Amino acid sequence: MVRAPYFDKNGTKKGAWSEEEDKKLIAYVHKYGHPNWRQLPKFAGLQRCGKSCRLRWMNYLRPNLKRGNYTPKEDEIIMDLHQKHGNKWSLIAESLHGRTDNEIKNYWHSHLKKFQNSNNNTSCDEDLKSIGCKDFEMPTNEALGVESLHILESSVSISSETSYTDHNSPSLSSSSSHTESTMNLCKEEESVASLETLDSGFSNNFWTEPFISENALNQDYFPISSYMTEPFYLW
């Protein structure tokens, strides 16, 4: 499913992320935030480029991510916003709480594109009905905002029943678990609380092993105080 890990000529690791790398990245961002993606891998002890770390975090590791099947309502919103804005995936993602632009982009290309293409012949609602949206009603523009809110609310309700540790297993790269799980932690408190839960999911020596970054911090690379006084400003 993913590219096999390899090292480029600069010694930078590419390809699929390992569980250990995920742990390092999660723990580092959890602890220090991500003030500088380019420097982050060096301090976190990762042989990745900053962009790769950012992408992994934004699309996969950060809290509040919602994974798994799209609801018909989400389909509606994507279709509608794509019609309005085109391939502005980040814009569309803003209206689908917990979905990433990358995920929406993939979903569009693999699922929804064909329905828009067939739109030339049939209406959008016909297509959506055909894919199983039983209570489908073509929403008004005003209603769409409300629908987005509903999705947000449902995410919250799901998240309250969902443990972060469920999704931070080695199967983070396993597609089967992706479809079954969500990473909905829509409230900040829940995110923090869940990260504490996450701690227990890691091996003991992982947390007792000091970060490379910790040494770096001692070398005045990081304004550590500001990050320690503004915990989790990033999410």
Add this chain to the structure above:
DNA sequence: AACAGGGGCAACCGCCGTCGA
């Protein structure tokens, strides 16, 4: 049972906008 082709999705690449020096 074996094979081929397509689908799905994580990850990479390159471009662009923003910001600070």
Add this chain to the structure above:
DNA sequence: TTCGACGGCGGTTGCCCCTGT
């Protein structure tokens, strides 16, 4: 004003898995 660093975005790629033959 210019330039470099950085983050963000959209397009594309690579590869595993599933399904049909």
